[in-house]
Amino acid sequence: xxxxxxxxxxxxxxxxxxxxxxxxxxxxxxxxxxxxxxxxxxxxxxxxxxxxxxxxxxxxxxxxxxxxxxxxxxxxxxxxxxxxxxxxxxxxxxxxxxxxxxxxxxxxxxxxxxxxxxxxxxxxxxxxxxxxxxxxxxxxxxxxxxxxxxxxxxxxxxxxxxxxxxxxxxxxxxxxxxxxxxxxxxxxxxxxxxxxxxxxxxxxxxxxxxxxxxxxxxxxxxxxxxxxxxxxxxxxxxxxxxxxxxxxxxxxxxxxxxxxxxxxxxxxxxxxxxxxxxxxxxxxxxxxxxxxxxxxxxxxxxxxxxxxxxxxxxxxxxxxxxxxxxxxxxxxxxxxxxxxxxxxxxxxxxxxxxxxxxxxxxxxxxxxxxxxxxxxxxxxxxxxxxxxxxxxxxxxxxxxxxxxxxxxxxxxxxxxxxxxxxxxxxxxxxxxxxxxxxxxxxxxxxxxx
Ligand code: CA
Numbered sequence: 001x002x003x004x005x006x007x008x009x010x011x012x013x014x015x016x017x018x019x020x021x022x023x024x025x026x027x028x029x030x031x032x033x034x035x036x037x038x039x040x041x042x043x044x045x046x047x048x049x050x051x052x053x054x055x056x057x058x059x060x061x062x063x064x065x066x067x068x069x070x071x072x073x074x075x076x077x078x079x080x081x082x083x084x085x086x087x088x089x090x091x092x093x094x095x096x097x098x099x100x101x102x103x104x105x106x107x108x109x110x111x112x113x114x115x116x117x118x119x120x121x122x123x124x125x126x127x128x129x130x131x132x133x134x135x136x137x138x139x140x141x142x143x144x145x146x147x148x149x150x151x152x153x154x155x156x157x158x159x160x161x162x163x164x165x166x167x168x169x170x171x172x173x174x175x176x177x178x179x180x181x182x183x184x185x186x187x188x189x190x191x192x193x194x195x196x197x198x199x200x201x202x203x204x205x206x207x208x209x210x211x212x213x214x215x216x217x218x219x220x221x222x223x224x225x226x227x228x229x230x231x232x233x234x235x236x237x238x239x240x241x242x243x244x245x246x247x248x249x250x251x252x253x254x255x256x257x258x259x260x261x262x263x264x265x266x267x268x269x270x271x272x273x274x275x276x277x278x279x280x281x282x283x284x285x286x287x288x289x290x291x292x293x294x295x296x297x298x299x300x301x302x303x304x305x306x307x308x309x310x311x312x313x314x315x316x317x318x319x320x321x322x323x324x325x326x327x328x329x330x331x332x333x334x335x336x337x338x339x340x341x342x343x344x345x346x347x348x349x350x351x352x353x354x355x356x357x358x359x360x361x362x363x364x365x366x367x368x369x370x371x372x373x374x375x376x377x378x379x380x381x382x383x384x385x386x387x388x389x390x391x392x393x394x395x396x397x398x399x400x401x402x403x404x405x406x407x408x409x410x411x412x413x414x415x416x417x418x419x420x421x422x423x424x425x426x427x428x429x430x431x432x433x434x435x436x437x438x439x440x441x442x443x444x445x446x447x448x449x
Contacts, residue, residue: 070273081343110142214282264309
């Protein structure tokens with residue numbers, strides 16, 4: 001069983017009284033948001049007071065990373081706490097409601113499965129993108145309630161009530177049953193998140209609030225556009241409005257927790273799933289290099305914050321590298337769930353690091369890989385060896401966050417060490433189990449080896 005309670009929070013943190021329920025866990029994920037595009041990341045033109053509140057009242061991770069530079073693999077890592085290359089989930093799945101080889105492999109145990117086993121109500125609101133077959137449905141992967149769409153992107157104003165194969169128009173579903181879309185989609189997610197919290201006010205709950213905003217199509221309603229008359233660039237203005245709708249939803253979540261007196265009983269994470277796809281959706285990743293799809297910092301370094309009033313320090317900046325894979329073990333530790341060693345997690349429980357009890361970095365090294373090794377990167381301390389072209393490049397990320405000065409020839413011994421570390425890690429990974437969305441069709445079954 002995986003539900004043995006082991007509260008080991010130290011003296012600087014408040015121990016949960018025995019009669020208190022385990023904390024709620026909320027993971028708020030945005031989609032294709034730029035690194036620079038929240039107030040707490042320094043944005044001057046996009047106001048996000050509610051998202052900023054999470055960083056202000058909790059911990060701001062200034063070296064916060066995701067495990068992949070695009071949508072679905074990041075979500076696979078987030079849901080499992082494991083490098084998704086370990087189990088072949090390295091590409092975005094082609095939408096196919098019949099192909100069970102495409103999506104989160106059934107070998108994997110998910111965060112909602114683990115929390116559900118420990119008595120949590122588990123809810124998904126928003127985007128799934130981890131497989132489209134009935135067996136891949138989030139209701140089969142640990143969620144007790146879902147209000148979502150199954151694909152990787154969605155129109156914000158229109159939806160079909162029967163799946164016709166057009167991914168962007170897939171039904172909006174409540175617990176697997178299509179419902180009509182009659183409002184701006186982000187407003188719907190916001191209302192459903194608020195309702196889930198209120199419905200489970202007396203339960204420990206896990207809410208995965210996976211916004212598809214501000215992923216394309218770039219669409220916003222007048223209510224939010226009217227807030228950004230000061231932004232002249234039309235696409236940037238639309239994008240800002242999309243994020244402002246998300247910020248309103250985060251505000252609704254925070255207000256519901258406050259009203260229900262659940263603030264100190266709720267651990268919240270906020271992050272984005274990959275860097276902004278500059279310049280396509282109006283996002284900005286300054287001062288980072290490149291964006292979505294790249295293993296330069298612009299693809300993998302994201303706005304990242306967590307708060308748990310009374311348990312995590314408030315107003316803290318945490319500058320050691322952390323990764324989205326850490327959310328699962330941290331959430332389990334907060335919930336008092338001891339993960340089985342059989343899970344072979346790559347993520348780290350951050351609680352003792354955030355409390356200041358452990359000074360060592362959570363990770364000795366972090367790794368990334370796309371396309372089965374077409375591009376890759378390894379980060380150790382301040383240095384990052386990244387291979388996106390013909391040859392690796394070495395950057396001092398602490399001194400050169402924009403990756404402008406290649407130090408490959410300056411530190412040959414370090415390059416050799418990092419290359420060896422990557423090769424060792426890479427030897428533990430497998431090749432992608434399914435091809436990239438948009439790639440050439442797979443060979444017919446008879447031609448497969
Ligand atoms: Ca994304």
